[in-house]
Amino acid sequence: MNIDIKPELIKGGLAVDDRGAVSFVNDFNFIGIKRFYTVENHQQGFVRAWHAHKNEAKYIMAIKGSALIGAVQIDNWDNPSKDSKVYRFVLSDKSPAVLFIPPGFANGFMSLTDDTKLMFFSTSKLNESLNDDYRYDSRYWDPWKIEER
Numbered sequence: 001m002n003i004d005i006k007p008e009l010i011k012g013g014l015a016v017d018d019r020g021a022v023s024f025v026n027d028f029n030f031i032g033i034k035r036f037y038t039v040e041n042h043q044q045g046f047v048r049a050w051h052a053h054k055n056e057a058k059y060i061m062a063i064k065g066s067a068l069i070g071a072v073q074i075d076n077w078d079n080p081s082k083d084s085k086v087y088r089f090v091l092s093d094k095s096p097a098v099l100f101i102p103p104g105f106a107n108g109f110m111s112l113t114d115d116t117k118l119m120f121f122s123t124s125k126l127n128e129s130l131n132d133d134y135r136y137d138s139r140y141w142d143p144w145k146i147e148e149r
Helices: 126-130
Strands: 008-011 013-017 020-024 035-040 047-052 058-064 066-073 086-092 097-101 105-111 117-122
Touching: 047 066, 058 066, 058 086, 058 105, 066 097, 086 097
Parallel strands: none
Antiparallel strands: 008 097, 013 020, 035 117, 047 105, 058 097, 058 117, 066 086, 066 105
């Protein structure tokens, strides 16, 4: 387990003028990316979690709507600690960014809007990913409560 590596948000930007808008994340490079896919939930508040890989890294970007993303480092693949730190991030199409989920972490998300659509970029081909696939109950770690402020 590499304790030095953790999820990282790569921020982007939005340029708006009289022609329209361009959103971008210029500091994200595609080195090592082998595939991508999009995921949508049918309703706001739905949780899709927890999915982990020992070797695969993922990058996540909100292309529509917004989502609460959780990531937690796995300390024991058969019986992970429920006390492990859960990193929380909000991704939104209104604030372009790409979230890096390192290998060795579980990830999941909750749709914050009805129209949420996330794009995932993976460092593994599908057959590699299927052979490196670990799943845990969606409430194994439960960071899905919205904190009122």
